[in-house]
Amino acid sequence: MSNKLLVFLAGLLLISALGSYVYYRRTVARVPVDAWALVPDDAVFVIATRDHPTLVRHLKETQLWDNLTALPYFQQFEENAVLLDSLTNSRNNLLRFLGRKTVLASVHVTGPGSFDLLYQVPLNSVREFRQVRGAAEALGRLPRFMVQTREFHNQVITDIREKGTGAGVTYFNYRNHLIASASPLLIEKVIARIEHEGQPSVAADFHNIDYQKLKGVDATLLVNYRQLPPFLNLFFRPELRPSLEMLTGLGKNGLLEMQLAGNKVVFNGFTNPETARDALHQRLRGQMPQRLRMADILSLRTAVLLHLGTQKPATLRQPMPALPDSTVSTALDSVAALLDGEVALCYLASASARQAPARIALAHTADARRMAVALGRLRRATGGSPSFERVGPYQIYQVGIEEVPARLLGPLFRGFGAGVVVQAGSFVAFAQTSAELRPWLQDVVAGKVWAKSPTQVAFLEEMQPLARLSVIMDAQNSWNVLLRALKEDRRAGLLRNESLFKRFPQLALQLVPPADSEQEKGAQYFTQLLLRHPAVNNVAQGALAAEDGGSLTFKSGLMTPPLLVNIANARTPGTLVQDSLRVLHYITPENVATWVDTLSGPVVGPVHRLPVADASGFLLATTNQLYLFDPQGRLAPHFPLNLPDSVEVSSLTPSPQSRGGATRLLVGGGGGNFFLFDTNGNALPNWQPKRLEFSPAAPPHYLSVAGSDVIVVLLENGYIFAFDKQGSTYPGFPISVGARLHTAAFVESGPTLQRTRLTVVTQQGERVQFNLSGYVLTRSRISTWSRGCTFRIIPDQVKRSYVIVRQEANGLLTLFDAAGRRILERRFTTSDEKPVQFFDFGTGRRLFAITEPGPNQVYLYNSKGKQLGGRTFPSTAPTIGARFDTGTNSWILYRTEGRALRRTSVTAE
Known part of the structure; x- marks a missing residue:
């Protein structure tokens, strides 16, 4: 073969490969x-x-x-x-x-x-x-x-x-x-x-x-209902399979969305009806869904309830062996004709897995008087004994023939034998023995029923009011029932997963047909699966009483402002609030209350983030204790830290987080006293306490410069101290700014003490900048001053910039930027000091919030000093929380108003 031909074939192969790759x-x-x-x-x-x-x-x-x-x-x-x-x-x-x-x-x-x-x-x-x-x-x-x-x-x-x-x-x-x-x-x-x-x-x-x-x-x-019976057959005993196949006969497949929210998991979606000829859907098709009206007779011992809301329960009947006496058949037909609205199969809690649970078949009748007559005619036709057992006002009779519930309501109600029957108001109940009916009736007489249980009523209110099928389970009551229903080799698995199973003890699966269009092509069941944990165990004394859009209303008044905490992978922050009962509530970014904890007193100062077991926890203080919670509301080891009875906490400042370094907690103990601890509760020497002669002008600053701790304390008399963690004063300190101080400093961190700068403003209107080497770098006058006039530095939420507030005794408040330019000036009705907040989210997105404590109103201004929204916003706390939503170009405000925590959107201007 010639070289030219070889090159040609190689090129052709290369072009083919390249063409195949491009294709x-x-x-x-x-x-x-x-x-x-x-x-x-x-x-x-x-x-x-x-x-x-x-x-x-x-x-x-x-x-x-x-x-x-x-x-x-x-x-x-x-x-x-x-x-x-x-x-x-x-x-x-x-x-x-x-x-x-x-x-x-x-x-x-x-x-x-x-x-x-x-x-x-x-x-x-x-x-x-x-x-x-x-x-x-x-x-x-x-x-x-x-x-x-x-x-x-x-x-x-x-x-x-x-x-x-x-x-x-x-x-x-x-x-x-x-x-x-x-x-x-x-x-x-x-x-x-x-x-x-x-x-x-x-x-x-x-x-x-x-x-x-x-x-x-x-x-x-996505749920494939046709494959559910084989899957459930892996776990449950074979005799339960016919019932499982019948219950799954309403739908063939369904698609649900899942939402995790606080004390519940909710699946909502739609199910396509089953098209098989003998399926449950075909028998009930066209009948309107019904309410669960039997809450007045459902015992608190109920473990599992299979409820069918049907206008005509007789459509559930299937052919069974004929009875020898036509009189009995006629009497049965009379009873069946009086049943309407709803039927249910109720399993009661059992004492152990070795004991078969009590099964009760319940059916509603619209005419209780005629039903009593029909039941008496049935007893006489079967030759049953006229004797009865009385429980309260109710009378239990023998039925006299086999499988009456199955003959009336279909094969789902098999297994009752020649049982007993009782009429309780508008409901008829069948059981295998009177021993199964007796505890149920005793609970009904004693009022131990769902309708009188706040926990069950709250659960029912979250369910769909109308449904064709409802499967309701109580995990606590059904534990032994499930153990008995499982195959022997599957029981150990349930026992190992007991904590997961009981995490949400209330479960309800409901299928709701369309109200008027079930006969139309493409009609679907609305489907809801609700797993719920009773709020009494999750939201304690602060259980939610109402929820309205962006607000949550608690049972007790809120005494702290919203404490916003950034949450990883969330667009909006979580919120911590404390009510008047000293209960701390955590609200997720989705506006759902998830956990609570009762504290020893009111929260002092802001909430700090601190690592807890590879997560970011919440560090906060009350007047006599320090708390550190993980994101799930559990206390970290060794917490809370108890302070001496003589100490009343006025501030809490943690040391900056460093890789591998232990976190230290600086506690202001009132007056000029300061304490220093680590997170294990160890007190550091020379800080028990560190006493200063004058009171601090603001909470201290805890800095880390070149790996060294620097604690900066500003005193009201104008003196400024800088200490290391051993309590020794840094060279060059203390320094004096020459006038009284009423504010914290603005910190510009640097790699060395000399290049780390702090800025303060005195009560004479002079701005002073100094470094941690103890040198005053600059002095400049911001504004004139007079008696009764106060100046404060207000940093933004991430402490990258600041503004200066000047407030006079006559209610006049002036705001200056860092360059000394006036941003806004306003005279307020009241003369007391007004909390001012500064939020800066870059590119001109600045917000100034001024709270007037007397009338409990918040004023919002943009970077140009223009009031936002053209109105004020009620707030019963001295401060608010704010975030900027770039998607809607609006500010999201978090504020407390009495018992309500409100989340409000205000368009940026």
């Missing part, structure tokens, strides 16, 4: 992968998450995170994440990798007694692909792991297994889409779907719905 990049790779289309159609659940940092934060705020991390599955997952972090020499590598990607996790039944999960994670860059490959190669170098690759239908699959146990993960990359599972079978199913394109997606019925675009949605959950 792939421009035609194939540019078409986005539909992750839902890759999920095998036998998925039971599919959960889609996007904003993972926010999801983790919400899990921690609802205190679910601790319960989840206690599960063996999550502990193994966490161990693997730590292993990956060690291999990549980074922290939280997995959370950063997931970031805000759309991740799908689906649950599949993979065997007679097992299920597995399938994960899908997009790879957005070559760097991420290399991270995955690098992690697999690093695991392959460890002796405890074995990494192998194989080809399956033209796809390269990687298996990572632990040599001792065989546990591990199988994954492959499809068009920059990482697909992984512990089950190789699931991976092969995905590859089979890729080979047969065009198959309908598991989410095909919801292709135009994306809940993730809605504000406050943490995840999306």
